[in-house]
Amino acid sequence: MRTTKVKRILALMLAAVMLLALAACSKNKGSKLTSIENNIDGLQKVKLEHVYTAKELGIDLDARYGPTMVSDGSTVWIYSYYDDSYSDDDGKYVDKSGTRLYSVDTENGDAKLVKEFENSYSHNEDASVSDSIGYGLFAPAKDGTIWYQKQVSHNDWSDPENPIWENHSYIIHADAEGNELTSIDADELFKDVEYYYINTMIPAEDGSLYLISDESIVSVDSSGAPGKKINIRNSDNEYIGSFTYAGGDKILATRQTYGETGGKNSIVELNMKSGDMREVAEFGDNFYNIMATPDGRILTRNSSGIFEFNASKSEYTEILNWMNSDFNPSRLGNVIAMADGTFIVSEHDLNWENETYYRLSKVSDSDVVEKYVINLGGIYLGDEIADAVIRFNKQNTEFRINFLDYSTYIASGDYNDAITKINNEIIAGNIPDILMMDGLKYNVYASKGLLADLGDYMELDKSFDRSQYIENILNASAFKGNIYSIFPSFYVMTLAAKQSVVGDVPETWTMDDMQRIANEHPGSEVFADMTKENVLNLMCSVTLPEYTDQEKGTCSFNSEEFIKLLEIIKTFPDSIEWDNEMTEEDMEAYQNRYRDGKVLFGLSHISDFNSIRNNRRQYGDDMSHIGFPGKAKSIIMPNYEVAISAKTPLKAACWDFVKYLLSEEFQSKINYGLPVSAKALDTVAQKAIKESEEQYNEEMKYYQPDVVGGANDYRPLEPLTQDDVDAVMDVIKSAGTIYRDSQDILDIISEEAASFFSGQKDARTVADVIQSRVQIYMQTNM
Numbered sequence: 001m002r003t004t005k006v007k008r009i010l011a012l013m014l015a016a017v018m019l020l021a022l023a024a025c026s027k028n029k030g031s032k033l034t035s036i037e038n039n040i041d042g043l044q045k046v047k048l049e050h051v052y053t054a055k056e057l058g059i060d061l062d063a064r065y066g067p068t069m070v071s072d073g074s075t076v077w078i079y080s081y082y083d084d085s086y087s088d089d090d091g092k093y094v095d096k097s098g099t100r101l102y103s104v105d106t107e108n109g110d111a112k113l114v115k116e117f118e119n120s121y122s123h124n125e126d127a128s129v130s131d132s133i134g135y136g137l138f139a140p141a142k143d144g145t146i147w148y149q150k151q152v153s154h155n156d157w158s159d160p161e162n163p164i165w166e167n168h169s170y171i172i173h174a175d176a177e178g179n180e181l182t183s184i185d186a187d188e189l190f191k192d193v194e195y196y197y198i199n200t201m202i203p204a205e206d207g208s209l210y211l212i213s214d215e216s217i218v219s220v221d222s223s224g225a226p227g228k229k230i231n232i233r234n235s236d237n238e239y240i241g242s243f244t245y246a247g248g249d250k251i252l253a254t255r256q257t258y259g260e261t262g263g264k265n266s267i268v269e270l271n272m273k274s275g276d277m278r279e280v281a282e283f284g285d286n287f288y289n290i291m292a293t294p295d296g297r298i299l300t301r302n303s304s305g306i307f308e309f310n311a312s313k314s315e316y317t318e319i320l321n322w323m324n325s326d327f328n329p330s331r332l333g334n335v336i337a338m339a340d341g342t343f344i345v346s347e348h349d350l351n352w353e354n355e356t357y358y359r360l361s362k363v364s365d366s367d368v369v370e371k372y373v374i375n376l377g378g379i380y381l382g383d384e385i386a387d388a389v390i391r392f393n394k395q396n397t398e399f400r401i402n403f404l405d406y407s408t409y410i411a412s413g414d415y416n417d418a419i420t421k422i423n424n425e426i427i428a429g430n431i432p433d434i435l436m437m438d439g440l441k442y443n444v445y446a447s448k449g450l451l452a453d454l455g456d457y458m459e460l461d462k463s464f465d466r467s468q469y470i471e472n473i474l475n476a477s478a479f480k481g482n483i484y485s486i487f488p489s490f491y492v493m494t495l496a497a498k499q500s501v502v503g504d505v506p507e508t509w510t511m512d513d514m515q516r517i518a519n520e521h522p523g524s525e526v527f528a529d530m531t532k533e534n535v536l537n538l539m540c541s542v543t544l545p546e547y548t549d550q551e552k553g554t555c556s557f558n559s560e561e562f563i564k565l566l567e568i569i570k571t572f573p574d575s576i577e578w579d580n581e582m583t584e585e586d587m588e589a590y591q592n593r594y595r596d597g598k599v600l601f602g603l604s605h606i607s608d609f610n611s612i613r614n615n616r617r618q619y620g621d622d623m624s625h626i627g628f629p630g631k632a633k634s635i636i637m638p639n640y641e642v643a644i645s646a647k648t649p650l651k652a653a654c655w656d657f658v659k660y661l662l663s664e665e666f667q668s669k670i671n672y673g674l675p676v677s678a679k680a681l682d683t684v685a686q687k688a689i690k691e692s693e694e695q696y697n698e699e700m701k702y703y704q705p706d707v708v709g710g711a712n713d714y715r716p717l718e719p720l721t722q723d724d725v726d727a728v729m730d731v732i733k734s735a736g737t738i739y740r741d742s743q744d745i746l747d748i749i750s751e752e753a754a755s756f757f758s759g760q761k762d763a764r765t766v767a768d769v770i771q772s773r774v775q776i777y778m779q780t781n782m
Contacts, residue, residue, distance in 0.1 A: 033456035038372075039649040045370035048400070050305060050321040052343070052360040057109030059357040062100060067355060069104075069334035069346065072140050072203075073294030076104040076336060076344055078111065079138040079148075095121050099135045101146070101178060106344055106359055115178030117148070128158040141203035144176045145222075149186075149198060169198065171211065173222060184224040186211065202245045210251060210272060212243055217251070219272050230275050240268065242289035247296060249273040254283055254290060267298075267311060281311040286408050294339035303329045303381070304405045306343070323403045325360065326393060328386040350387070350671060371396075374650055374657070377404040377425075378436025379418045382640045384489070385436070388666060392657050399653045404432055415439060426450065433648040434657065437485055437641040442477070442740060443550040444781065445643070451484035452644040457655045458483075464659060473676050476636050476738050480551050487638035488661040489673040491607035492735050493542065494634040496615050499624040501597045509629050511564035517600060518568070528599040532572045532757055533750070538603075539565060539628075540749050545737045546630040548745070553778045557749075558764075558771040561630070566756055566763045574757075595620045605637075606731055607673050609688040612724045613717045625731045632737035639673045674732070681732075685725045692720040744781075748773045 059078070061067060067080035083097040098118040102111040123130035130153075137149040150172050156164035169186040190196040193215060200212040207222040212232075219227035232240045232253070242254040251270040256263060265283040267290065270276075283290075287300045290309065298309045299319075306320040320343065322329040333346035333355055343360040376389065381403055389401045406418040419439055425431065431450060445451050455478075458464050466474065477485045501521065505513050518526050527535060547562055548555045556562070582590065593599045595618065604615055604625060616623050627633030642661060644654045660666055667680035675681050699716035749770055756766040 033453065033460065033651075036457055036460050036652045036655055038652045040372060041649075043372055043649065046373045046402075047365065047368045047370045048321070048324045048373075048402070049365075050318050050324055051363040051368050052320050052325040053363050054325065054327065054358040054360055057104070057106065057344075057357040057359055059104060059109045059111045061102060061111055062113070064354060067333075067346070068138075069336050069344065070138060070140055071336045071338070071344070072142055073337070073339040075140065076106055076338075077114070077138065077140050077146075078102045078104055079136075082116075095119070099138075101138055101148075104344075104357075106338070106342075109357065114146075114176070115174075117178070129156045130154075137198065137201050139201040139203055139209070141207065141209075142205060143207065145181065146174045146176065146178060147201055147203060147209050148172050148174065149201070150183075171198075171201070171209070171220070171224075173209075173224070182222070182224045184220055189218045189220070189226055189229075190216070199241075200243045202243060202251065204245065204249070204272075205247065210245075217270060217272070228272050228275055230270055230272065230277065232270065232277065244290050244292040244298070246292050246298075252280070252290060252292065252298065255279070267309075281309075281314045284316065286410055287316075291335070291337055293337045299337055301335060302408065304403075304408060305329075306335070320360065320362075323386070323389060323393075323401075326390045327360075328383065328390060330381070330383045330386055350383075350669065371400040372398060372650065372653070374399055374401045374434060374648075374653055375404050375432040376401050376434040376436070377406060377422060377432030379406050379410075379415070379422075379439050380640075381405070381436065384666075384670060384672070385640060385642075385661070387669075388657070388660060392660065396653075399650065401434070401657060431645045431647055433645050433650055433654050435643045435645065437643050439741065441781075442485060442641070442643075443479060446479040446482070446484040447551075450646055452646045452648070452651070453482040453484060454486060454644065454658070455483040457644075457651075457659075461655065461659065464662075468678055469662070469676050470678055470681065470732065472733055472736050473636060476736060477641070485641045485643040486658060486662060487636075487641045487676070488666065489639045489670045489675055491605060491637050491639070491673045492634045492732055493637055493739070494604050494606065494625050494627050494731055494735075495601050496604040496619060497601050497624055497626045498594070498597060498619050499622040501600055502624065502626055505626065508631060508633070509626070511561050511568065511629050514601075514629055515564060515568060518571075521597065521600060524597060525593075525599045526568065526571075527601055528593060529576060530572060531575055532569055535569045535572050536750060536753060537746065539569065540746055541742070542628050542635045542739065543630050543632070544742055544745065545632055548742075548774070548778065550778075555771060555774045555778060557774055558767045562770075563763045563767050566753060566766065569753070570757055570763075594618050601626070606728060609685050609720060609725055609728050610692065612728050613692070613720060617717060625727070627731075627734060632735075634731050634735035636735045636738045638738060685728075689720045689722070689725065692717070695719075744777060745774055748777065 061078065061080055062082060065081040065083065067078050070077050070079070079099055079101045081097070082100055085093065085095050085097055087093055096118070098116060100116050101114045103114050104111050117135040119132065119134045121130065121132045132153045134151045135148060136151070139147045141147065148171075150170040152168045152170065154164070154166040171184040171186050172180055173182040173184070174180050186198065189211065190213060196213045196215065198211055198213050202210040202212070204210060204219075208227065209220050211218045211220065215233050216229055216231050218229045221227060237259060238255060238257040240253050240255045244252050246252045246269070249272040251272065253268055253270060255266050255268045257266075265285055266279045267281045267283050268277055269280045284302075287302045287307070290298055290300045292298055298311065300307050300309050300316070303322070305318050305322050307316040307318050309316055322332070327345070327347065331348040331352075333348055334344075336344040338344060341362065344357065345360060346355040346357050348355055381389070389403065393400050406421050409421040410417045422440065435445075435451075437445070458466055473490060474486070475483065477483055477487070502517055514526070518524075530538070543565070547557050547559065589596070589598070594602055602618070604611065606612075625634075628635070642658055644651070644658060648654055662676065664677060664680060667675040667677035668683065670680070675684065696716050696719045703715060752766050752770045752773065755761045756763050
């Protein structure tokens, strides 16, 4: 315990030193922007590195469900599930589904159907006995033949007391047209284990095949004769995956091991001749997998690009940068390394419904156009922001945004490594032109003059109309009257309850009201399935602005309101014993606990307009968004937050990008959360009404009138109405506080509150100690 406290004190001291340095970096604090201009004096245009150009292959498949690419380095195959099932003239359902295997011409994108592997399914009259056949895991060999897996199942439920479930796996070796050459009983190969799952098949140079399960690797020759078997999992604290063929008898794989002191990632070599497994190198935490090129190099990739890995030196050399090549890394699917140095990749669309295939070829340095670079720094680049960056880069002839991915500095899963790197860069004078604020201390950056006042930009730009946005959301990030960040999309978190349970409470209700409601309903829970620690983290996180003034650097944890909060939290259990043997009646009561008033309050996350329909099913028709006690009835949860550096010389270019995130074009495409544009938000609402009506009409076809009502009611939800939309808008417009990570303060509260919960100190004494400690922290860090 003493070691933990020493580490925390050292961490706070380091943070204080860093923040003092940040303060020293700030200049012209409080100056008013008079124009939005770029100052390129002294700036040098930059030629990007590791750039590839994409040629869309135009591959069109008749099967689009979960397509998977495989290759031997020269030829590419795609296997994909299809479902062409239909109802015949008599209304009988005909199951017509399976897997289609295609060979692909990577020059012109032609996809030739090699063979269709149709699933089969049959059953008796009452479907108590059924048989089925399915296919998967296709792997092409160097000699042009194909390996694939065939699953045969038999189920017999005619005797409920003695049900029969059988599943047999076969590995098929076929010629180039998919005609079967050899069938191998995989059950025999893995007969020493009760259950097995083959996740990877690797054809070797000599014609044999390596079958990899979660526990072992088995080799078979081209005729199906079994060879060497290696156990690859030696304990429950390790996981081996991402296998790739390294030539000869060798396979490389990634290995993650876990222990009390942390974890370790490494690359291991499996020798299928000797049966040995040895570690060859440590492996970076932020890399996804490994793949071998036809010429024997080992590649790996992450959110930044593709890297060549030197195992002897544990070094990574970037060879392809996703953003420099105008590719969104968060929507990439398969990546195949070809023998000629190109890559075949698939990219999902915005809705993840379809994939587009590209051939990526290296652009020579002489052909790369020099541009002024805008550095966008962050720990995570969201899917939609990445699309906006790519759009900007493609359309702008003079400037280009470069993403500085600080997640690459995370070691052993410690998120703070990336934050420390960003702060160190700022201390050294290398603040990015645009910042993704996720994980960063917004109030600190704003108070030290590091961020530009975007309110000035909005005022100076005559093409920008602030009245077109949800005012309280746009202004929520205001710090000392200035707007230093914007968040294009968000969701809202609030408290829901039954109106008949909470009764008439004031618009701004208090902890006294919460305690009164709890006293009026003895035997009911205030929150469901929550311990003291759970409630403390929840309520302190969302009500922290009630007790801290970030602008003034003061706090009020010794207030009566906070003391009452501690007293309510003390009534919650230290732990929860879960009942795994609930009766049917118990389960029904558990599912209806909100509707029946057995639980008084519940969290409501409003990320779309349909949230209110689901809440009504849970609470009943008299559901109310009562909000949190205190001034902040609802909390704004940004999906991402963007700020511009106060020091950037490229003000106009940075603003062009940030302004696009607020444009109707961008706002209308938001997939996750709610847009800040009033027009786009109304469009989302009207679309939700229409879709809910269509969904209701479709589901009513299958409605069974004898379904019991309640939280476990499977009847179709009533369609969304304009009144519902207005109720959700009321919640959105009641939100004025942004949820921000304040883990340091929460840790102080948790540490000191423990002595009150255990009975060692009274609530007022603990509140005074929390007040003193947090005040010192804020004076040092704000």
